[in-house]
Amino acid sequence: MTTPEQSQLGKPAPYADRYDASLLFPISRRPKREEIGLGETLPFFGADLWTAFELSWLTPRGKPQVAIAHVTVPCETPNIVESKSFKLYLNSFTNEPFAGADEVRDRIRADVSEAVWRGAPSQAGVGVRIVMPEQFDAEPIHELDGLSLDRLDIECTQYTPAPELLKAAAGEQPVTETLVSNLLKSNCLVTGQPDWGSVQVRYSGPQIDQGSLLQYLVSFRNHNEFHEQCVERIFMDLWTRCRPTKLAVYARYTRRGGLDINPFRSSHPAPAPTNVRTARQ
Known part of the structure; x- marks a missing residue:
């Protein structure tokens, strides 16, 4: 089982300049859940909603692309992904050519799914949505209701x-x-x-x-x-x-x-x- 102390948090970490899925660092949810009295059967449903504002890759002709990624991780996954490792992973796309946003989305979905479900007998996907610059104006800002x-x-x-x-x-x-x-x-x-x-x-x-x-x-x-x-x-x-x-x-x-x-x-x-x-x- 990996622990937070084994991650890149608080340590110097060079940026990979080519795509590297191994940079994702999963951390088990179990120890902290046991600390608050949770067992295998959870009393809640839900998800962790991630937004990645620094996502870029190259077209096959070498032109940079930029986008925002929304990633949804179900709370039933046995692991979370440590956030610095997620940042390093996303930055590894920077000099990597991809055919288009759909290929980037599918790669992120596959890699993050593997990390958060690692060690589980069965796996399910995570949700990934890529927002391209022509859609940026439609990204709203709204305070929490209540x-x-x-x-x-x-x-x-x-x-x-x-x-x-x-x-x-x-x-x-x-x-x-x-x-x-x-x-x-x-x-x-x-x-x-x-x-x-x-x-x-x-x-x-x-x-x-x-x-x-x-x-x-x-x-x-x-x-x-x-x-x-x-x-x-x-x-x-x-x-x-x-x-x-x-x-x-x-x-x-x-x-x-x-x-x-x-x-x-x-x-x-x-x-x-x-x-x-x-x-x-």
Whole structure:
């Protein structure tokens, strides 16, 4: 099993100038899931939505092409791909000739699928969509929908995850709400570099105390964990402590190295959100 410490994170890494699928570095989801009490059967559905803004290759005649790639990785995969390795992998396309965007899409789909499903008895594909420059104008910017928790004037004193802060009105009439905050911040598990994000919580069930939820989200401020792991931790803390009948947690993190990662987890089958970036992304 590979570990984050074995990856290229925090280490000098030369850029490959020709296509190299071996640069992708899968990391098992299992250890961090076991840490929050998850076993083989997951209590959620969802996906990790990646956006790659630095993608380029050559035509057969040597002319550079540029594009944006949207990549969707199901949360059922046994592995994630470490983001620096993904950046190095995408940069290895830079001097490689391809017949067209479809060939690039198919190559990314095959390589990322192999990495995230590595070690599993059965495999499925990941979703890949290539956006060419003539489509750039159609790429929207939109903030997460919902009632902003950031409007609340509260005191925050805890900056490592504090699920004990969460409170819900168990004895009152259940509600359905969508709450959002732009104050999510955590740090890279290996390098400690800051990761900035926005988070949306949709739920039905006992009303969650909004002030305590905001304090809880702020408590991730000095926490070291990958994006996907943070969202699963938030989901499980809300699921076990507030006991909603339905829950969905969606975070959009600002890009680093030309990549943003946007995990979505839902207690019920639901389509993944449209991969639309926020203003900070």
